[in-house]
Amino acid sequence: MSILNSIKHLIFRRYRNKEIERHKLNYLFWECTLRCNLSCLHCGSDCLKNSEQKDMPVDDFVKVLDDIKSSGTANNLTICITGGEPLLRRDLEQAGIEIRKRGFRWGIVTNGLILSQERFYSLINAGMTSMSFSLDGFEPQHNHLRQNEQSFQKVMSAIKLAVDFSKNGNFVFDVITCVNKYNFDSLRDFRKFLINNGIKHWRIFSIFPEGRAGKNFNDLSISSLQYRGLMDFIAETRSQFGNQIHLNYSCEGYLGKYELKVRDFFFFCRAGINIASVMCDGNVTGCLSVRANDFIQGNVYQRSFSSIWNNGYQIMRQRNWAKIGKCASCKVWNKCLGNGLHLREGLHSEVARCNYQELNNS
Numbered sequence: 001m002s003i004l005n006s007i008k009h010l011i012f013r014r015y016r017n018k019e020i021e022r023h024k025l026n027y028l029f030w031e032c033t034l035r036c037n038l039s040c041l042h043c044g045s046d047c048l049k050n051s052e053q054k055d056m057p058v059d060d061f062v063k064v065l066d067d068i069k070s071s072g073t074a075n076n077l078t079i080c081i082t083g084g085e086p087l088l089r090r091d092l093e094q095a096g097i098e099i100r101k102r103g104f105r106w107g108i109v110t111n112g113l114i115l116s117q118e119r120f121y122s123l124i125n126a127g128m129t130s131m132s133f134s135l136d137g138f139e140p141q142h143n144h145l146r147q148n149e150q151s152f153q154k155v156m157s158a159i160k161l162a163v164d165f166s167k168n169g170n171f172v173f174d175v176i177t178c179v180n181k182y183n184f185d186s187l188r189d190f191r192k193f194l195i196n197n198g199i200k201h202w203r204i205f206s207i208f209p210e211g212r213a214g215k216n217f218n219d220l221s222i223s224s225l226q227y228r229g230l231m232d233f234i235a236e237t238r239s240q241f242g243n244q245i246h247l248n249y250s251c252e253g254y255l256g257k258y259e260l261k262v263r264d265f266f267f268f269c270r271a272g273i274n275i276a277s278v279m280c281d282g283n284v285t286g287c288l289s290v291r292a293n294d295f296i297q298g299n300v301y302q303r304s305f306s307s308i309w310n311n312g313y314q315i316m317r318q319r320n321w322a323k324i325g326k327c328a329s330c331k332v333w334n335k336c337l338g339n340g341l342h343l344r345e346g347l348h349s350e351v352a353r354c355n356y357q358e359l360n361n362s
Contacts, residue, residue: 009335012266020273020317025074025309027270029277029288030061032095033084037113039147042178042207042220053280058095064278064305069102071306078130079106082288084280087114093126100127107131109176112158113151120161124171131173132203133159137183137190144182145220156197163198174201179230180220187233195244204234205250208289208343208353224358231255231359234262252343253355254336269340272297272316276309284308286316289342316341325350332356 033055036043068074079099086092086108099106107130108123136142139152146152162173175194177183183190194202207221222230235258237247249255249262251269259266271286272295278284282301285291297312315321322338327350330336336356338344343352 008260009266012268013334016266016268019268019270023273023309023313023317025068025274025276026076027078027080027275028068028074029080029082029275030056030095031083031277031280031288032056032061032081032086032092033089034280035088036083036085036111037088038085038111038151040111041145041147042180055089056278056280056282058091058098060282060300061095061278062098064300065099065102065104067304067306071304071310073306073309075103077104079104080109080132081106082109085111085113087119093122096123096126096128105129109134110158111146111151112155113148114154115158115161117161120158120165124165129171131162131171133162133173133175134178135159135175136178136180138186138193141183141186145178145180159197159199166200172201174203175199176203176205179204179206179222181222181226182220184222184226184230187230191237191241191245195241200245202237202245202247203250204230204247205252206230208252224361227355227358231258231262234258238262252340253353254332254339256332256356256359258359259335267336269337271295271341272313276305276313278305284312286313286341289340290316291342292344292346294346295341315347321347322351324348326354326357327351330356 034053035055065079068077081092081095087110092108096106107128109132111134133155135155136145142152142155143149159173159175162171165171166173177190179187206227231249234247234249237245238261241247248264251263251267254267255262271290275287276284277286277288277290278300279288282299283296284298284300284305285295295315298308300308319337322344323333327333327338339351339354344350345352
């Protein structure tokens with residue numbers, strides 16, 4: 001590692017320590033439903049068409065927002081409404097209006113399957129300022145992963161609505177792609193396709209073994225050699241096509257020499273530090289991928305969110321407990337702190353996947 005990069009890492013670690021100390025909430029996920037109209041092979045939460053868990057009422061979530069606002073837990077807050085598939089709820093507009101009344105921004109993550117033009121503008125009129133669409137390659141690859149033969153055409157129609165409206169300048173959207181063995185070889189052609197369709201922001205993540213994805217992990221995941229190839233592809237896209245499309249790799253894992261080459265920031269798992277989630281049943285965790293019981297910090301039906309945020313989350317803010325197994329003797333521990341929490345089954349489990357090790361073993 002160069003002296004310059006060493007200095008950058010040192011500055012970043014000081015910044016990270018200050019962020020952990022302040023733990024100012026600035027991003028809140030609301031898992032508004034566990035119902036979904038797809039059965040994606042890589043689903044991390046194993047959502048179903050008919051979930052036994054009832055949707056959280058808007059009024060209950062509004063109480064969380066009021067608590068956050070009155071307690072000063074967050075001022076400059078973005079709410080991301082997700083699921084399941086949030087568009088299955090007919091009251092998202094009501095939720096959005098209440099979010100905007102309290103001075104917060106909001107957006108949604110959607111598979112786009114049922115997003116009509118009418119619904120899109122209804123959400124915009126309710127104050128929605130951002131959207132994220134799941135698009136996992138060309139039609140055969142995307143539909144295979146989503147297990148629905150109409151999925152690709154539907155999401156492309158939804159994305160076109162966002163492309164056209166984003167030209168107004170007050171709305172942002174991105175496309176999220178799950179890279180797997182079925183779409184890996186077509187990434188360069190797919191990049192050209194995205195650019196030609198007016199998509200300016202792109203995020204890539206890789207399969208991790210949780211939920212339904214855990215059952216399909218061996219069938220979907222790319223090899224270590226392909227994983228290194230993925231990092232090279234992202235670095236190439238950022239350096240050669242950055243003026244046409246801005247690509248970031250997900251926040252998963254410390255990546256060694258690829259840090260800052262494949263995303264805008266050094267690896268930093270912000271779950272419980274700047275990011276929290278209210279789950280469909282009222283449980284509170286870090287990001288919604290951190291679902292293990294050990295990481296549930298409380299429930300908004302039993303305690304106020306602000307109390308949970310201010311008095312809980314210590315296991316997410318102090319991670320020495322994670323220095324076990326392969327992490328115990330790792331030479332890059334101070335740069336990684338044990339990878340993302342979503343890759344641990346609990347407080348006493350080893351990390352399920354080490355990105356740094358995978359890159360160095362390929």
